[in-house]
Amino acid sequence: MERTYLMVKPDGVQRGLVGEIISRFEKKGLKIVGLKMLRIPREMAETHYGEHKGKPFFGPLVDYITSSPVVAMVLEGKDAVSVAREMMGATNPLKAAPGTIRATYGMDIGRNIIHGSDSPESARREIGIFFRPEELTDYSRAVEGWIYE
Numbered sequence: 001m002e003r004t005y006l007m008v009k010p011d012g013v014q015r016g017l018v019g020e021i022i023s024r025f026e027k028k029g030l031k032i033v034g035l036k037m038l039r040i041p042r043e044m045a046e047t048h049y050g051e052h053k054g055k056p057f058f059g060p061l062v063d064y065i066t067s068s069p070v071v072a073m074v075l076e077g078k079d080a081v082s083v084a085r086e087m088m089g090a091t092n093p094l095k096a097a098p099g100t101i102r103a104t105y106g107m108d109i110g111r112n113i114i115h116g117s118d119s120p121e122s123a124r125r126e127i128g129i130f131f132r133p134e135e136l137t138d139y140s141r142a143v144e145g146w147i148y149e
């Protein structure tokens, strides 16, 4: 089983989409192993988005992600990273496939509602930025045999 880092961004929280978004992942069968709300400190945001440092949208991106609380979570499941990315849709909500979270709820690339790790390596890195090991839970669910063959 794989773990991925997901985050409802400030616009998703402000617009009241936290429940809808978590619900989609829960219904899919992904298991929540970590969940919290936080206001991201600027330095943490700069670390998280380090690969975009120097790009024109870096400043506005850090402003956006630190502007209001986010809901951070770690989800676990088979191919969790790619499954969650598929469910999120493309970075630009206007180009995202119909039915995806970004296509359903978003209009603008700078207000695209949700973040999700793009590889298992990024997931490990991002989980390490946002969660202490003791904040992640290890438990089994009775329903597992009805989700996986």
Ligand code: IDP
Residues within 6 Å of the ligand: 057, 061, 090, 091, 109, 110, 111, 112, 114, 115, 116, 118
């Ligand atoms: P991703 O979130 O789909 O993985 P990335 O390319 O890693 O996309 O970009 C990280 C975040 O930076 C995006 O989710 C979006 O919020 C923001 N971003 C990316 N490209 C642009 C842009 O051209 N203008 C404004 N914001 C952007």
